[in-house]
Amino acid sequence: MPRTPSRRTALRGLVAGSAVVIGFDPFTRSWAVTDSGRPLSGVPRLDGTLLTDDASLGADADDFGHIVHRRPAAVLRPGSVRDVVAMVRFCNRHRLPLAPRGQGHGTNGQAQVEGGLIIETGPLSSIGPVRTGSSHVTVGAGAKWSDVAKAAIAHGLTPPVFTDYLELSVGGTLSVGGLGGQSHQSGAQVDNVVELEVVTGAGELLRCSPTRHPDLFHSVLAGLGQCAVIVGATLRLVPAPETVRHYLLPYADLQTFLEDQQLLATEGRFAYLEGQVSADTAGAFNQFAIEAVAYGPPVGDTPDDTALLRGLRYETSGAQITDLGYYDFLDRLAPSVAALKEAGLWAYAHPWLNLVLPGRSTADVAGALLDALTPADLGPGVVLLYPLLREHLHAPLLRMPEDPVPYLFAVLRTTPPEDTATVRRLLNANRSAYEKVQAVGGTQYPVGSVPFQHADWKRHFGPVWKRFAEARKTYDPKGILVPGQGIF
Ligand SMILES: Cc1cc2nc3c(=O)[nH]c(=O)nc-3n(C[C@H](O)[C@H](O)[C@H](O)COP(=O)(O)OP(=O)(O)OC[C@H]3O[C@@H](n4cnc5c(N)ncnc54)[C@H](O)[C@@H]3O)c2cc1C
Structure with a gap:
């Protein structure tokens, strides 16, 4: 049963500085907008529901970060694409800010909007049809x-x-x-x-x-x-492969780990290549592991360990090699996520740091950042460090360092949300890490929690800023979309 807002509930936003009240008439199933009590125009009839109850507004005033909380005035659970069109037009007409929200897994309020409209995209979840042999x-x-x-x-x-x-x-x-x-x-x-x-x-x-x-x-x-x-x-x-072979290859030093990763990335020996860093018992982040996966039939041959591992300098005694079904491999995080939820850690704050480093500076910069990292400041989180290949990354707005092999460096911090002083300190640490990386030509991958101002975004987008700003003016002339990113 869709929840129906009460007659008295209202969507409050700003129209040219004056309060707008949107009231729902349960008899006509339509919404009416008033400016100081004067009817302006009706909110369109919808196939889905527009919610203003506390639970819906509260849920969308939070995200996976659990750091930023901005309360929307209403939540659209669309029944159709037509609903999205109708409500975006409505918001555009009245200059109401709005943001689409997928799974709300941003960590810094990216999908939140104070006093505006959240469009939950969950109901728009059709898939297919998929046809065998289709591309x-x-x-x-x-x-x-x-x-x-x-x-x-x-x-x-x-x-x-x-x-x-x-x-x-x-x-x-x-x-x-x-x-x-x-x-x-x-x-x-x-x-x-x-x-x-x-x-x-x-x-x-x-x-x-x-x-x-x-x-x-x-x-x-x-x-x-x-x-x-x-x-x-x-x-x-x-x-798709039916099965894959998963390799976890430990390394004792950063330089060798990075060199072997770079070799594997450029040779393309594996279909999947990542890497993790963890702390030793004394708390030093000096344990490295390459995670690599070779696809089996019908995409590739049965993986040949000798050929795949040739020349790599991992610690052979600690290597783990496992065969898995393809979906089980893709969904490999599911058991740990279930355990984190069970332990209440999924609800912890996640002041994540997600950076992209130029390959040429990765050993120095990642090394320095890892030297400064403590297990307490990571919490029950993970550090990822793995190479990308610039030649395959073409989207202009996905900003990458000018380097043939950039490295993703992610410190996925997890910390109690009620300790706001620590959260603030970690956000500041993220900013200072970003500045070190930016100084050598790196950038942030904007899914984390790095305090960022308008001028930072201009610098982030660099040569594509002008075109991006022009597109914003053309396609969102009233500037209502996704204020939580803080870009325009
Ligand atoms: C546990 C976890 C693991 C992750 N792993 C990875 C990873 O391996 N690789 C990686 O690249 N990222 C990863 N991320 C980051 C993730 O890709 C982003 O945070 C992503 O935006 C989350 O998707 P979402 O559906 O939750 O989006 P939301 O958090 O709901 O939205 C994110 C932003 O996109 C906007 N948005 C959402 N839907 C739309 C839409 N339909 N149209 C336009 N704008 C929209 C929102 O307004 C918001 O600004 C991970 C995040 C988490 C929490």
Whole structure:
């Protein structure tokens, strides 16, 4: 049963500085807007529901970071793409800020909007049809990657690139980039999109692709929701393996670990390549492990350990080699996520630090940042360090260092949310780490919690800033979309 807001509940926003009240008439199922009590215009009839109850507003005033809390005035649970169009037009007309929300796994309020409208994309979760032998599938923006994977694998197919965690929405990761262990071979998820269906900030429903409204296409992919709401995406598919072989290869020093990763990335020996750093018993972050995966039939031959591991300088005694079903590999985080939820740690604050370092400076910069890291400041989190290949990363708004082999460096901190002094200190530490990385030509991957101002964003987007700002003016002329990113 959809929850129906009471007659008295109201959406409060700002129209040219004056309070707007939107009241719901349960008899006509329509909404009326008043400015100081005077009717302005009706909120459109919807196929879905517009919620203003405490629970819905409270839920969308939070995210995976549990650090920023901005309370929206209303939440749209759309019953159709038509609802998204109608409510974006409504917000555009009344200059109400709005943000789409996929799974709310941002860590810094990116999908939150104070006093505005949240469009939950979850109901827009259609997938397919997927046809055997097809090279693409069209999905709703709210579909989760876990569901897309299952639907594609049933036909022997798969998207080429996955994030480590699958319970993220397609629209959410396409808005940031979508990086994973396959990125050194196939780029980011945004590099594997054939076409998008979007609702611009002006409320226009458009399809865009590299050849159709290309400026819009390139402003939406990794565009942090600033020009349009993605409502659907046509994603590239490739043949899926049935099984994979998973290798965990320990290293005792950073330099050797990085050199072997770089070798593997450039040779493309493995289909998937990542790496982790952990602390020894004395608390020093000096334990490294390459995580690599070779795909089995029908994509590749049965993995040949000798050929795959030739010349690598890992500590052979600690190596772990495991065969897995393909989906079990993709969904490998599910058991640890269940354990974190069980232990209450999923609800901890996550002041995440996600940076991209130029390969040439990775040993120095990552080394210095790891030297300064303490187990207490990581908490029950993880440190990731793995290479990407610049030649496969084409989306202009996914900012990468000028280096053929950039490294993703992520300190996925987890800390009690009630200790706000520590959270603040970690946010400051993130900022200072970002500045060190920026000074050597690195950047941030904007899914974490690095305090960022307008001037930082201009610098972040650098040579593409002007085009991005122009696209924002064209497609969201009233500047209502996704204020939580703090870009414009
Ligand atoms: C446990 C975990 C693991 C992760 N692993 C990875 C990883 O391996 N690789 C990686 O690249 N990232 C990873 N991330 C980061 C993740 O990709 C981003 O935070 C992503 O934006 C989250 O998707 P979401 O559906 O929760 O989006 P939300 O948090 O709901 O939204 C994120 C931003 O995108 C905007 N947005 C959402 N939907 C749309 C839409 N349809 N149209 C336009 N804008 C939209 C929102 O307004 C907001 O600004 C991880 C995050 C978590 C919490």
